[in-house]
Amino acid sequence: MIRKLFCGGMALGASIFAATAAYAQEAAEAAAAVPNPGNNAWMMTSTLLVLLMILPGLALFYGGLTRSKNMLSMMTQIGATAALAMVIWILWGFSTAFGPEGNAFFAWGNAFLLNSSPETTAATFSDEVISEYVFIAFQMTFAAITAALVLGATAERMKFSATMLFMTIWLTIVYFPIAHMVWAGGGLLFEMGALDFAGGTVVHINAGVTGLILALLLGKRRGYPAEPMPPHSLTLTMVGTGLLWVGWFGFNAGSELEADGIAGLAMINTFVATAGAALTWMLVEKLMGHKPSALGWCSGVIAGLVAVTPAAGNAGPMGALVLGAIASVVAYFAVAKLKPALGYDDSLDAFGIHGVAGIVGAIGTGVVYSPALGGPGDPAEYAMGAQVTTQIIAVLVAVAWATIGTLIAAFIVKLLTGLRVSHEAEVEGLDIAEHGERAYN
Template sequence: MKKLFSKLGVIGLLSFLLLSFTQMGIANEVFDITKETVLVAEQDVLVLAEAVEEAPTLNSGDTAWMIVATILVIVMAIPGLALFYGGLVRSKNMLSVLMQVFVTFSLMSVLWVIYGYSVAFSDGSGTPWGQMIAGGFGAAFLNGITPDSVSGTIPEYVFVTFQLTFAALTPALIVGGFAERIKFSGMLLFMAGWFTIVYLPICHMVWGGGLIAEMGAIDFAGGTVVHINAGIAALVLALLIGPRIGFGKEAMPPHNMPMTMIGASLLWAGWFGFNVGSELAADGTAGAVMINTQVATAAAVLGWLLIESLQKGKASMLGGASGAIAGLVAITPACAVVGPMGAIILGFVASLFAYWACTSLKKVIGYDDSLDVFGIHGVAGIVGALGLAILMSPTFGGVGFDEGMSVASQFIIQAKSVGITIVWCAIATFVLYKIVNSVVGMRVSVESERTGLDTTSHGETAYNS
C-alpha cells in the first residue's frame, strides 16, 4: 500500500509539472519525456492496484463462521454419528461401536496433519498424471503453513482443520458396515490404509484440482468424496467379512432408539457445518445451501415414512431417522447448484431409493451391512450426484449450466465421476482388506462375537446393573 501511495504521489507531481511546463511554453522534447514518464507511472499504479485486489484478504466474518462450521462437523461425528450407530447395535456391542468411531476420528486427525492435507491439496507429485490422482508431500507436517497463511478469506489453519473433519468422518462412517464383528486392531490398521489409498486420492481428484475436477464434475460438499466412498467401502467389507452370527435367523433389533434419535438429530444439525461450511464464506450462496439442506432432509423424512407406511402399515422412528440421513446425503453434492424446490424433489426421491436399497436390494444380494451404510450413504449419494445434473436446471430453480453444457452433458460427467469413485474405492478396499486380514485378521472369534465386543475387546460394559 505504501508503494501504491508513493506512485500516486509521483503521478500527481509529474502531472503538475507537465501542466506548468505546457503553460510556460517549455520545449516539446521535455513535454514528451514528462508525458511518457507519467504514462509509465500510471501503468505501474494499475499493476500495483490489481495486485492489491488479487492478494488474499482475511475476512473476520468468514473466519468466525468457518470455525463454527468446523466445530459443527466434529459434533456430527462425536457424538452424533457415534450415538446414531451406538443405538442401532445390540447392547453388548454398543461401546465397541462408540470406540471405533471415536478412535478412528482421532487417528485420521493425526494422519491428516502428518501427510493427508499435503497429498489431498498440494501439487508436486512428480508427473502430470500423478497430479491428477494425488498431490505431493511438500506440505507434509503442514510445512510452510504459518498463522499468517491465508486460504481465500480465512486462515489456512482453519481450512486445514475444516477439511480434517471430512477426512476423519468419512472412515468413521464405514464402521457401520462391519459393526459387531470386527477386530479392533485390524480395524485401525485398515482405516489407516483406507485413508491413504482411497480417501486422499479421491479427495484430490475432486477438490484438489485432480482428474474428476478437470472433467467438470460437481461435488460441492462430498457426495463422491465422503458418502459414495464410504458406502462402497462398507458394501465391499460386508461381503468380504461375512454376516454376523445368526444374521437372518435371529432378531437383531436396535437396543436404544432414543439414543439413535439423538444421534440423528445431532447429525442433522451438524450437517449445516458440513454443507454450508463448504462455501468457505458467509455469503448468499451459503444461505442458499442452508435452506436447500433443510428442505431436502425434511422431504426425505416424509418420503421414507410414506413408503414405509404403505408397505408396513406403520411409520417408525428408525425410518424417520434413516430418511433424514438419506436426505442429508443426497443434498450434499448438490446443495449449491439446485434451488429449494429441486432440493425437495431430490431429498424425496433419494429417500425412496435408499429405502429400496435397505430392504429389497439388501435381501436380494444377501449382504450384512449392519447399519446400512451402503443403502443410505452409498445409494443416496449416487442419487444426489446424478440427480443434480437434472435439478440444477433453471426449470427447477437451479443455477443453470456453464456455457456449452446441458442436462445430458452434465449427467454424463456426473456419471463418470461416480463410476471412477466406485471402481477406485471397490478395488482398493478389496486389496487392502486382503492384506490386513492376512497380517492381523479382521474378524473376531466366534466366542468373542457371541459374548459381545464390549467385554471381549474393551473389558467394559455399557450398562452396569
C-alpha cells in the same frame, strides 16, 4: 546545467512514481489476500459443526443401532477412527489431497504442513481467501467422518486393531486421492466438471461402497439373519440423528467456504431435502403395510442429508425437495428389499443409505442443476445430458477406486492382524472382549 537538473529530476520523479505505483500494487494485492474475518468465523463454526456430526452425533446414531453388548465398541471405534484420521491428515493427508503440487490423481508438496502458517491462505470460490489453517481443519473433519461412516457396515464383528490399520491404509490410498480428484484444481473429476458441492462422491459413495466390500469380506454376524438383532436404543439413535442434521449445516453450507448467498442456498436445501426424505420414508413404510416408525424417520433423515450433499449449492429448493424424496424411496428399497434378497450383512445400512442415496444424489445433481428446474446453472451453457453423463462417470470412478483400494487395504490387514474377532468375542460382545468395559451395568 538547469536542463540537466530538470531532466534528472524528471527521471528521478518518474522512477519514484513507478516504484510507488509498484509498491501500491503490491500493497493492494497483499491487502486482497487478507482473510475476511466473517468468512473465517463461519468456517470455524462449520468445522465445529462437522465435528459435532461425528462426536457425539454419529457415535450415538450408530451406537443406538447396535446391540447393547457392542455399544461402547461402536462408539470407541468411531472416536478412535476420527482421531486417527485427524493425525494422518496433518502428517500427509492434506498434502496428498490438496498439494500444492499434483497430477490428476493425487497431490504432494506440503507433508507435515511444513509450508502452512497463520499467514498462509486458501482460496474460496470468489476473489476472497480464508486462513489456510481453517481450511485444513475443515477438510480434516471431512476425512474423519468419511472413515467413521464405514464402520456402520462392519459393526459388531471387526477387530479394533484391524479397524485402525485398515483406516490408515484406506485413507491414504482411497480417501485422499478421491478428494483430490473431485475437489482440487488439476484433479481428474474436477477438471471434467463433475459437480459435488459437499461430498456425495468423496464422502458418501466412497464410504458406502467401502462398507459394502468390507461387509462381504467379513461375512455375516453370527446368527444373522435368522436371529433378531434389533437396535438396543432408538432413543439414542434419534438423538444422534438430530445432532447429525444440525451438524450437516456445517458440512453443506460450510462447503461454500464463504458466508454468502450460496451458503444460504445450501442451508435451506439441507432443511427441505431432509424433511421431505424423512416424511417420504415413513409414507413408503405405510404403503408397504408397516407402521411409520422412529427408525424409518431417522433413516429418511439420513437419506435426505446424503442425497442433498452434492446438490446443496447446486439446486434450487424445489429440486432439493424432490431429490431428497426420490433418494429416500430408492434407499428404502435398497435396505428393505435388496439387502435381504442378496443376503449381505451391511449391519447398520452404511451402503444401503450412504452408498445408494449418495449415488442418487450425485447423478441427480446433474438434473437439478438445470436453471429450468430452479438450479444455478448458466442457461446459456448448461446441457443436462452432458452434465448427467459427467456425474455418472464420477460415480463410476468413485465406486471403482473405493472397491479396488478397499480390497488392497483389507488384504494387507488380513495378512497382518486378521479382520474379524473370534467366535467367543462376538458372542460375548465387543465391549468386553475388545475394550474390557460395558456400556450398561
